[in-house]
Amino acid sequence: MPAGLPASLGCDAVGVPARHGLGMLTRLPHPGCVFSDADWWWWIVPEGSDLELTWPLPSYYSRGACVPTESARLIHWPEDAIPYTPPIPLYLMVCQITGTAPAWARYEPSRAHEA
Template sequence: MLRAVLSRDPALWTPLGCDAVGVPEHYGLRLMARLSRPGSVFADTDTGWWWWIVPAGSDRDLRWPEPAHYAPGACIPAGRPRLIHWPDAKVPYTPPIPLYLMICQLAGAVPSWAQLG
């Protein structure tokens, strides 16, 4: 499978590394309307997926529900993603916990926190 890495603008600071969370476009539209501080968001009209930049390791202790796709290193299935939302902050991140909880709600999934220790 071909893969692409979402490019970030060099003007944005990424002190925490970059991963990405993708959802189908119909979820993306609803998430954009609900999130108070979305970071960089990319849309791929070829595949119908929207991708949010989150700090690296945002999958630690979380099980992202289907149909969401977690992409370490912001390495996504190949397509032609384009930036559709520029963040208000100087970092490209969408806060992962609110994003996770909203995706769970849209997917009808109960948030699943991994057991620690």
């Protein structure tokens, strides 16, 4: 992470093929730090943004914000000094560009209180 940006929620990264990067950047509300190389764009999200979500292929979810390339460079600095891209809008956009229906975990309330 760039120096000077608070990352109190931990960091993970979501990679998408570079051909989708610019279109996503211009459409996402409040994008955070974005890194890129020739093949991938990497969006910094709060740690655990994969909980109960299945990120569709060809996206790649990286815990610990480990970007698997040494040539990635910071291409977008967030306007509000918050390093994170909100994960739900990012997830929905990734689903849209991949033609995948969002897969939300099913919520089942506890029945213990029904007795």
